[in-house]
Amino acid sequence: MSFVxxxxxxxxxxxxxxxxxxxxxxxxKKNRRVIWMMVILVVILAVGMGALIYKRMQEKKRTxxxxxxxxxxxxIHQRIMSATxxxxxxxxxxxxxxxxxxxTNVDGSVLCYxxxxxxxxxxxxxxKAVFAEGDFHYAPGSWDIYCNSKNLMKVPExxxxxx
Numbered sequence: 001m002s003f004v005x006x007x008x009x010x011x012x013x014x015x016x017x018x019x020x021x022x023x024x025x026x027x028x029k030k031n032r033r034v035i036w037m038m039v040i041l042v043v044i045l046a047v048g049m050g051a052l053i054y055k056r057m058q059e060k061k062r063t064x065x066x067x068x069x070x071x072x073x074x075x076i077h078q079r080i081m082s083a084t085x086x087x088x089x090x091x092x093x094x095x096x097x098x099x100x101x102x103x104t105n106v107d108g109s110v111l112c113y114x115x116x117x118x119x120x121x122x123x124x125x126x127x128k129a130v131f132a133e134g135d136f137h138y139a140p141g142s143w144d145i146y147c148n149s150k151n152l153m154k155v156p157e158x159x160x161x162x163x
Contacts, residue, residue: 073156076108083111083131090136092120103152112147
């Protein structure tokens, strides 16, 4: 058994007492509970903040080049979707279009398509087309101009969507 001073009257009171026998104020134990609860709350908040900071530090930071590559790939994929839709509308049987390969230049302004589609007689044919300057060009001369370049590359992988 230990004695502590009452915070109100200053007389000695048993530590386990719920109330001071002299002034009937709440005993010292109540004050200690509040202090301990506040300390525990502060510790929980500090641990939570530390966990958030640690999680943030573990995230991979992308370089400017990686961000530009992702944006360029996204732009190319959007352009491919639009161009493929346009390609399907320009053939006799849109459901028969099978894209075999697509090549592009670095900025995606030129798309070279190798595809197969059925003609109006229902006969499958392998074809080439160039999507440049906002429209398709089917002439062999256009293919020679745009697609016989060594600067063409495979279409980059579609970047993952950012959550």
